[in-house]
Amino acid sequence: MDTIFTPGVLIICAGGAFTLGYLIINQMALRGLMLIGSAFYVAYYATAAATPLWGAI
Numbered sequence: 001m002d003t004i005f006t007p008g009v010l011i012i013c014a015g016g017a018f019t020l021g022y023l024i025i026n027q028m029a030l031r032g033l034m035l036i037g038s039a040f041y042v043a044y045y046a047t048a049a050a051t052p053l054w055g056a057i
Contacts, residue, residue, distance in 0.1 A: 007048045014040035 014037045021033030045053040 005043070005047075007044055010040050010044040010047065014038075014044060 017033045017037035017040060021030050021037060024030050024033065042057055045056040
């Protein structure tokens with residue numbers, strides 16, 4: 001599982017979710033994609049360094 005969700009993949013998924021969210025007009029879908037993107041960013045900040053980056057989280 002760790003080989004699939006590397007920090008590089010997490011940041012790409014987060015950026016993709018935010019980009020799709022900005023392109024969608026539906027308010028509920030937009031908010032859902034922003035929430036998913038934020039979760040990917042939190043996962044990235046938790047795994048990018050040896051210790052979690054609590055300031056960014």
